[in-house]
Amino acid sequence: MSFLEQVGFGLIYPVVLGGGLLALIHWRLNRRPTRNPLGEDIQLRRQPGEHLRLEIAIQMERLLWAVFALMLLPLGGFCAVLWITTFLKVDVLVRLVASVAACLLVIACVYALILRFFSKLANLRLGWFGERVVADQLDVLKQKGYEIFHDVPCKGSMGSFNLDHVVVGNGIVVVVETKTRRKPKEKGSHKVSYCGQALQWPWGRSTRELDQVVNNAQWLRQEFKKNLNLDVTVYAALTIPGWYVIGGPPQAPVLVESYKRLAGFIEKRFARRMTSVETELASLHLHKLSSNVGYANLE
Template sequence: MLLVLALYLAAYVLCASALWFWRVNRRSERPPATPTLLRGPGESLRWRLQKLDDALLRHVFAAAFLPMTVFLGGLMLALQLDGRARDATFAAAFLLFLGTLFLTGRWMMQKITLRRDCHLGLLGEKIVAENLAPLVAAGCRVFHDVPAGAFNLDHVVVGPTGVFAIETKTRRAGRALANRRPDEIVFDGDQLIFPWGNDTFGLDQARQRAAWLGQWIRTAAGETVPPFAILTFPGWNVASAAASDVHVLGTAEIPPFVRRAPVTLNHAQIETIARQLEHRCRDVEF
């Protein structure tokens, strides 16, 4: 019986491995022409999700069969012993099975949670991109997921009224405290007041991303244009109670904010900056 189970596990491993390699190899198929495309909203998250999905079969297999493999190995060892040694080995195998089951279950839950978070972040990026699309008609150029070495800029808008670096943070709603709206974030100029508490989530990051973008534009395009730092939370109502160098806005408020800013760039400057951004963002293979 144990031999049959062992053979079954070996056959399952071989079939699962063959299926995984077949899927990966199919991804390498390409048409004759392979143009590079501009990065879409949440491109980095999309790639991360794809890698998680590619590894999902291996994760499920490990979580499902590793505990049983450990138990069967201990059971086979126990059957070769006698008396108390057999009982002790069997008990140890069962405890090891429970421990392995707990660890693999927790590990699998971490992978599932990571995938859910990536999917939520990708959805938030798409929501912001959809709200930014009408700015193109106003003479703006919009770029998404701009690579910047160890990090990326979620969205960059270049238009007559300047350059805007937009940081997107997609957060799930939590339990609201008394006298706080469950769907509103209030910015008091120093910190963000969420329904469940206060923190500075995303403020420093938005500020640093905008500073990096300004430095890069000076180097790559030869233009001194301090970008506006914008922090937005898709799906949330945002109320700003004080001015700050970081503009915390609702997603739908970004286009009006861009249009209201004073005109600072001419057409030639817009095209120069946009050309450098396009070169940086055109790296998605077919």
């Protein structure tokens, strides 16, 4: 058996082994002697950062395939170049050098892909944890007659998006946007201030976060108007976990506050203009929007 044939068989073996294992797992899961007792029609309320949790699961699956590719593709590239060069009148040493170069190139590409996955996963996990931290702080409002909805899915003219948190109760509706961002390493660069018009970060001035939460609040107001014939004020709030936040004036269009002080400011800042009936209708509609997590989404 030639060297090329030996390498070919070495490549086929892990492919057959891995494919057989995946097929066995799929067969076993579909041949369970029992069935789900809860039914497929049960829909759970979305948890904080639900879309980030799903995205993390997707990225983990892609990372698994990238690791699998790291084990197979370099050998495949080596064999492919070695096989192609057998038809060319080149020296054996040149063939081996070209094959090794192809192998190293594939390894470098797969490494870059894996590093990209790890970087994205780190950002997703940070964002997801920030959502959970804010949700825990907002939970204190439940004892005071408020309902809290998380990760409410929406569809607008620019596509799909989510409302991180919505607080409903005692005559108000507040959309809360969470921005969990890493701090610079420099000392003293842990502050973000709000003048009522823009945010001042250590790296510069920005209105993008404010525009986003204002647009989200406006979307929810239009959603109530369209589906409930209810024209109410939806307030906007922004919180930045882990940063020292210097909030704006009381008349500012967006409440910007630290996550630890956010619940208290929500209680005190906004005028209560909704009746109890309007508040209940808004709550029921948000419950409908945010209850879409089935059993399949949890697997």
